[in-house]
Amino acid sequence: MSTRIGRKKDREVNVQVLLRCRPLTDDEQKSNLPRAITCNEHKREVAVLQSLTNKQVDRVFTFDKVFGPKAQQRSIYDQAIAPIVNEVLEGFNCTVFAYGQTGTGKTYTMEGGMRNKGGELPAEAGVIPRAVRQIFNSLEAQNADYSVKVTFLELYNEEITDLLAPEDYSRTSEDRQKKPISLMEDGKGCVIVRGLEEEAVYSANEIYNLLERGAAKRRTADTLLNKRSSRSHSVFTITIYVKEATVGDEELIKCGKLNLVDLAGSENISRSGAREVRAREAGEINKSLLTLGRVINALVEHSAHIPYRDSKLTRLLRDSLGGKTKTCIIATVSPSAHCLEETLSTLDYAYRAKNIKNKPEANQKMSKAVLLKDLYLEIERDETREKNGVYIPFERHAQDEAEKKAKNEKLEQLEIDLNLSEKQVDKYRELYLTEQEQKLDLDSELKCCKLSLENSNKALEDLQENHRVAISTLKEKEFIISKLLHTENSLIDRAKELRANLQNASEDISALFTKLDQKNKLEAENQGLLLTFGSQLDQSLKDLHKTILGSVSQQQQQLRCMEEHVSSFLAKIYTSGMTTLNGLANSLQAKASLDLEQMKSTMSSQISALDNEAKDVICDIQSTLHEQKQLLDFSCRKQEEGLHRSMVSAEVISRATIDFFNELSHRASELTTILQESQIDKSHQLATFEKMFKEEAAREEEHAMEKIAAILSSLTAKKTAMVSEVSRNIEDSTTQGNKRLLQEISSMQQVSGDAKEELNVYLEKVKTHFLEDTFTSAEARATMESCLQDCTNKVNYSQQQWENAQLSINHLNKSSIAEITSTVNTKTCANQAAHEELVSTSSSITAEFDAKACDTMGAVNDSLMLDQEAKKEIDSMSILCLDQLSCIREKHTDSITNIRNQAEQCLRKDYLVDQHTSTTPKMKVIAVPSLASIEEMRTSPMGDLTEKITSENRPRCGSMESKIHQQQEACFGASQNRTPFADVN
């Protein structure tokens, strides 16, 4: 058929690996990320700085060529790709593929910018446009006959899509575009892509158009690492047919193929932010790249089996890896430390790929005749098609033919598959029958199992029922507990009330004690005042008595003095006349002394009566008060004892009640905790059991479907054992819980009973104490009342006595005044008579005196002298007497004022006490008149008495003076006008 002339190169060629490191992107520069890669283009080395802090170089990789971030598209192409393209033009099959992490510039390197508006290639134009231009430039430069065909496919999720498929040939563009293309092997190890559109192109621009069209169809997506990330592998193939110079008659055609592959980027899904569809894509991409890695490893390690068939990518690249194709891998990396992990992986990957050895062979040149024959065959086929009246373009026809062939092959394959499937169906049928039999067995076992399951379910239902009953019992118990708590709370409230009452009672008692203290104090004060008053009264009376006695003795003395003077005077001058006078004076003196004696006796009797009365009254009051005090003390002591007793018992009972309630609350809380625990335990057990049961049932069911016969018995046994174990556990826990509950309840009942008994005892005690206290209080009250009544009676009696005493004193006063007045009158009359007698006696004596005047002149002068001295003495004595009297009066007035003040103070105190207490009103009411009456009693007789003494003595003195005057006149004569006593008055 065809003559193939081939040129074989014996030598193996390593896959050429270039490394390209892209510059930092704008985002990476903004983030100020450190670089992890340094490229040495000259040494063809890449250093990886793993310890970024100290810039320590950890690993160095050497490649065939290294291009740093500053490397231009053009220089890469010129240095690395242009020679490969020349090889293609020489009839070799060559592959250039870019491999690297996503976003490292694979598409940029392979495609870059396609062309400018003017048709010129831009600076960023990548390998493909540059290769296309070189090819066409070269072909045109050779001026040879040539034909160029291109294909452009995409491998996405293990599906091949023709990116150049014309859209008008498909019913729907979508269907056509996404129509899967199969991979077939030609039996010589080469892979044929069936159904792929092969476009014949005649200029570079046509290719650019096709590339743009295909690139537009390529699946891309926006990821965190690349805004236009290629999600598929793309393979752009340029096949060049060049007519060579003739060798003899035969014209040979040279054929070269350039595969330009842009792989999808390997990616770390977590860092690329891929989700759902994107994550699946990334998974597929990584899977195919992994297979590529395994193929590379196998090739490097010269493994017997190279896993090309594991992915479509490796099938497509089969010839390029370890085959007859010349291959160049461009590994792309990012300099950023951020991508260090992936960069290292790429570097490792590329470094290993360097060791792959290919055996490039130039394609056999085809002779023109063969080619023509082929063409004729084509034309015939076309004609045949024309006969059938259908015109199909050549390319279309060829494609149809290829499709047909592929379909036939597929049909054959399908037939084989069908046979295999039929065999498998038979096998499966047999298996099915066996399975059916097994299924019947299993069905019967399943029935048994269901029965046991039903039984288990019933048991479970029973258990659930028991659980419900237990829960309802628990609820009942909870209700009882809540009731108990409620009762406990009310008891606590009652206890609090009782305590408050007790506190109030104790406060009342303390208030009562305070009042009693005040009362005692008041009484003590009253008593003190009474004692003071009594002693003062005694003292005053004694003073008065003394004063009176003193004044009386003084008066007597004065009178005696006067008497002596007068008598001496008269004895000297009027011896004879004076005898009468003496008699008179004696009688007067006797009368005066009599009067004074009478007065004294009256006074002393009055005073002694008064004293006795006062003493009696005071004694009565004192004894009454003493009794009262004793009674009060006694009642107070009784009350105090009773209250103390009740307080102590109340304290004891309160403490016991508090203890009991504390115990009760503790027990209740313990009970609640136990209940909660048991509830939780039970529910937990049930939940665990349910879960276990479900899990076990599901597991066992599943297992039973596989090995029912073997497992069923153990399943049933297990289930039964499990159910019985769980039931036992639950029963145990329930009985334990019930036991504990019963124990707790009985202990609670015990505690409640104890508390009840204690409370009853306490109540009884309180009742008896209360009755005792009430009785004691009533007794004390009655005693106090009777005592007060006695006191009142005594005081009334005292008042009566005082009134009587007052009356008798008044009466005594009146009678003594009348008596004194009559005595004075009588004495005045007697004095007048004596005066008259004295006058007459004097006149008679004057006559005698005149006669004896001369004789007695000298004696008279002496006598006058004596008289003057006597007069002076009398004057001084009179003054002394008056002073003493005024002194006595003042003392008396002071003592009265004192008594009055004290009485007023007492009254004021009584009044103040009365303002604060109402326990002794009668005492104070009584005290006021008694003191007033004492004061009155003391004031009036003293005043009267003093007045009486002075008024009695004054006229007596006056009369004595006048008598003396008369005697003087009688002695010295009226003519001489000598009035020796005139100065006295």
Ligand SMILES: Nc1ncnc2c1ncn2[C@@H]1O[C@H](COP(=O)(O)OP(=O)(O)OP(=O)(O)O)[C@@H](O)[C@H]1O
């Ligand atoms: N050498 C370079 N010089 C300037 N820009 C570059 C270079 N390499 C890559 N780029 C820019 O980086 C971005 C990502 O590049 P590209 O799309 O080619 O990456 P990729 O490896 O193909 O990613 P993916 O695998 O996701 O398709 C693009 O914007 C591209 O222009």
